[in-house]
Amino acid sequence: MTGPDAASSRLDALTSWHADWRGLRVAVLGLGVTGFAVADTLTELGAEVLVLAPARDDDRAKILEVIGARLVTDPLEQVPVELESFDAELLVASPGFHPDHPVLEWAHARGIPVWGDIELAWRVRDKVRSADWMLVTGTNGKTTTVQLAATLLAANGLAAAPCGNIGVPVLDAVRDPGGFDVLVVELSSYQLHHLPTQGPGAIHPWASVCLNLADDHLDWHGTAEAYAAAKAKVYANTRVACVYNRADEATRRMVEEADVEEGARAIGFGLDTPGPSDFGVVEGILCDRAFLEERRTAALELVTLEELEPLGLSAPHVVANILAASALARSYDVPVPVVHDALLGFRLDAHRIxxxxxxxxxxxxxxxxxxxxxxxxxxxxxxxxxxxxxxxxxxxxxxxxxxxxxxxxxxxxxxxxxxxxxxxxxxxxxxxxxxxxxxxxxxxxxxxxxxxxxxxxxxxxxxxxxxxxxxxxxxxxxxxxxxxxxxxxxxxxxxxxxxxxxxxxxxxxxxxx
The missing domain is CATH 3.90.190.20 (Mur ligase, C-terminal domain)
Incomplete structure (x- = not known):
């Protein structure tokens, strides 16, 4: 079999680091942190890699030369001739390039599959050992929630890595020689745009959360509906816990409409009194009414607002992030005393309130x-x-x-x-x-x-x-x-x-x- 069907069949089989990636012709769009991680990974796998970048980064360009990837520096206002002649079987796009970028439109017109770095990372996640993934998105609060969740997991003795849009490419995490038990992955709407929800490249996360939804990046997505649709992908195929914001009806609808694995639970969080299967606040106490046998009649006390206030963690939107992160950690059986003590040792990043x-x-x-x-x-x-x-x-x-x-x-x-x-x-x-x-x-x-x-x-x-x-x-x-x-x-x-x-x-x- 030759032609597009053969190429598609080969890509469908590439669901492991140990699959045969040798000689696969891949064009990589962008040479930022993400694009470089993609090119580095693919050359290590034995693929033939052509990197397209609108500007040259001399340090990364030198490394590309060493690892055997080709670089074309071009304004990319139209399709470079080098790409035309490369006969790419796959294009991996960095998240900053708009969907209507000339290179992406060219690839779609020719039936060349377009992946993002997240799909590639999921397919090769077993290089060391296959970690469970927790996915975090939302208009705001992503980085704080990712850091919190990873901190809570690590406090329980787990090898947990915050990665993705937080600044550490997921591909770097999956290739870490030490391996991880859990990856807490921050996903931007740009990354979710390219992520499939079905097929061999679809992620099946342990848990997932969309923290909130408000108009943002409309210049990139084109419409508020397209932006929301990208965010909603975070819940697809979730295995254990779909965490949503009770104060944001859009996130509830995302969970209700998501195609998840059998047994996955909807876990709400909010600043009001929690119902069964929720996290919330009662008389100044942050509570878990989701992960306990007696959740219809009792709650577990995580931490108090009084304890959080001197740490700069008592602002309402920060408390919401704490509740969401605690829900992710509790879904992975992190004990309440561990959550409590780890929260009291947490500090916000610079430039966040x-x-x-x-x-x-x-x-x-x-x-x-x-x-x-x-x-x-x-x-x-x-x-x-x-x-x-x-x-x-x-x-x-x-x-x-x-x-x-x-x-x-x-x-x-x-x-x-x-x-x-x-x-x-x-x-x-x-x-x-x-x-x-x-x-x-x-x-x-x-x-x-x-x-x-x-x-x-x-x-x-x-x-x-x-x-x-x-x-x-x-x-x-x-x-x-x-x-x-x-x-x-x-x-x-x-x-x-x-x-x-x-x-x-x-x-x-x-x-x-």
Whole structure:
């Protein structure tokens, strides 16, 4: 058998690291962290690899040459001639490339299968030993929940790895020589878009969760419906626990409509009183009413809000993430005392509702990781009177409702970023009397000093100056961590010896949805 049917048959058989990948012609789209991991994996498997990248990374290019992959650096505004002549049997796309990218449309038109890195990782997951996978997605809270779940699992003596969109490619985790018991995989909507829900490349996770759903990345997906459909894929084929947000009806519908394995349970979480098979909060106590025999008449106490408050973990959206992560861990039989003690040792990442300084009765908070309106709303709800630093790349999302919902708590607003027009107009509609300032500086090094100076001029004792941009950062900064670091530097430079707070350190950030 030759032709497309033969190629399809061969790909269907590639469901193990130990299958015969030799000589398979694979085009890899992108040479970022994900694309490099894909190329490295495929060359190790013996495939013939052609990497297509719009820009050259010299360090990775040198390594590609050593491992035997070819690199074509091209703007990729059209299909490179090298790809035309390569006769690819498979294309693996990095998550940042839009579905309507010329290379992807070319592949679809020719019937060339398109995988993402997650499907490849699932197929070769048995290189060392096949770990159970837990999948985490949502518009916001993914990274915190992934880190929490992995921390809880590890506290029980399990080899658990947080990976995926969190910054560590899943392919690196499955190739780790030590192997893992559980992979807690953060999935962006970009990665889920390419993930099949049936067939040999479909993931069968131990547990899965979509934390919440709000409009985001509409510039990538095209419509809110397409974005939601991508997120819903997280629940497909779940074996044990489909964890959903009781306060977000969209996540409940995702679970109800998902095709899961027989015996999989729906586990709700929320900040209200939990029902049987739920996690929730009763009189300041976080409770598990899902994983105990007497769940119709009793609950297990995980931790109290009073214990979480001094750790900076008592904001409502953080508590929701704790409940979701606890549900994932409890589905894997992590004992309640282990969950409790591990939670008390957990700390949030830098740039997630991080206190930079407290001086003159004014608290300066860095939530640069609030890269969309949904995340910014959760941050705003955690504080009283706020001087809000907002703006950046809105990614096609309308922030009008966010502004309208929170004008009552604002002392002033300071708008940064290049997408300022829509935000300024929203404040004009909903809060025409609110002090509003625009930072017109476009130089990266000047934006935050100007924003901080403006905030200091209007903030009063008892206020919170909150950097919660509701937007991506790449218009003026390298990433959200760079934006947050520059906020820290500007605050400390302005306050001098009065500044106190936490250092801004953390892993390389991702802003994928």
């Amino acid at each position: 991080q206190t930079v300084a407290l001086a003159g009765g004014i608290r300066w908070i860095d939530d640069s990781k609030a890269t969309n309106p949904h995340a910014a709303e959760a941050s705003l709800r955690a504080f009283g009177q706020v001087v809000w630093i907002v703006g950046g790349l809105l990614k096609g999302v309308d922030a009008d409702a966010l502004v309208a919902a929170h004008v009552s708590r604002l002392r002033a607003a300071i708008v940064i970023g290049r997408d300022r027009v829509a935000l300024v107009a929203a404040f004009g509609r909903h809060a025409p009397e609110l002090p509003l300032f625009e930072v017109t500086a476009d130089d990266t090094g000047l934006v935050m000093p100007e924003a901080v100076a403006l905030a200091a001029a209007v903030a009063e004792e008892g206020d919170t100056v909150l950097l919660a941009p509701a937007a991506a950062s790449m218009d003026q900064f390298a990433d959200y961590a760079d934006r947050g670091r520059r906020f820290h530097e500007a605050v400390r430079a302005m306050l001098g010896g009065e500044a106190g707070g936490e250092s801004a350190e953390g892993r390389p950030p991702r802003e994928d949805g």
